[in-house]
Amino acid sequence: MSITVKFFASLRETVGKEEARLDPAQVQTAQQAWAAATDGREMPANTLIAVNMEYAGADAAVADGDEVAFFPPVTGGCGDAAR
Amino acid sequence: MSIQLLGEGFDPWQALQQHQADNPRLAGKYGATSIFVGTMRDFNDGADVDCMVLEHYPAMTQKHLQAISSEAMSRWDILDTLIIHRFGEIRPNDPIVLLAVWSAHRSASFPACRYLIEELKSRAPFWKKEINGEDARWVEYNTPG
Numbered sequence: 001m002s003i004t005v006k007f008f009a010s011l012r013e014t015v016g017k018e019e020a021r022l023d024p025a026q027v028q029t030a031q032q033a034w035a036a037a038t039d040g041r042e043m044p045a046n047t048l049i050a051v052n053m054e055y056a057g058a059d060a061a062v063a064d065g066d067e068v069a070f071f072p073p074v075t076g077g078c079g080d081a082a083r
Numbered sequence: 084m085s086i087q088l089l090g091e092g093f094d095p096w097q098a099l100q101q102h103q104a105d106n107p108r109l110a111g112k113y114g115a116t117s118i119f120v121g122t123m124r125d126f127n128d129g130a131d132v133d134c135m136v137l138e139h140y141p142a143m144t145q146k147h148l149q150a151i152s153s154e155a156m157s158r159w160d161i162l163d164t165l166i167i168h169r170f171g172e173i174r175p176n177d178p179i180v181l182l183a184v185w186s187a188h189r190s191a192s193f194p195a196c197r198y199l200i201e202e203l204k205s206r207a208p209f210w211k212k213e214i215n216g217e218d219a220r221w222v223e224y225n226t227p228g
Contacts, residue, residue, distance in 0.1 A: 006140070008138060008140055008208065008210060009138055009210035009212070009221055010210070010221040010223075050140075050143055050208070053140075053142050053143035053146045053147075054146075055206070069140060069143065069208075071140065071208060071210070072210065072221070072223070073223065073224050074204075074205070074206065074207060074208050074209055074210060075204075075209060075210055075211045075221075075222045075223070075224065076137070076139070076168065076180070076203055076204055076207045076208075076209025076210075076211075077121050077168075077179065077180050077200060077203050077204040077207075077209070
């Protein structure tokens, strides 16, 4: 088993990958998952985090089989100004 | 509660008729239907836009839209909700999102519909990338409604 890390939208382009798999023995939090998957890159301040498709904080616990996602602020819907 | 994520264009008015036809239990029960349709403009932030690519996080999108639909059903006295949202390549004048709420009275359907669009825009994991000729840029944030 492993921890799956996903990157979306502009963050995927910044990091240069859409997915990574991590050894659960090396990673206990979302922040550590970011560091391990990005070779220690600094996380942009506006990054949003989800653990198993639920919003979570950087210190959220992650474990074997979990999916951790990192993405920029969301911009769905429409009908008014998206700037 | 119905949620559809579509990779191809749709007609929101036809979708509303279809939903009502598919849910005969609603007939005679609702006196109010509140609707929001979001459509792509051909301009944004002072620049022309040729088309847009809408990316999402499928499993989380579905889960989030399900959660806000359930929340709307529990918070207001409403009978049903419908959310349809596009992903993929979208062109100006294409509908992007349809939200509909059915209730006995408008005092429930209006705030529930407003809640759904505001929650969707601020929390559902969708991201827009605008394409203008050779230029492409990610839309960085939504403004308040």
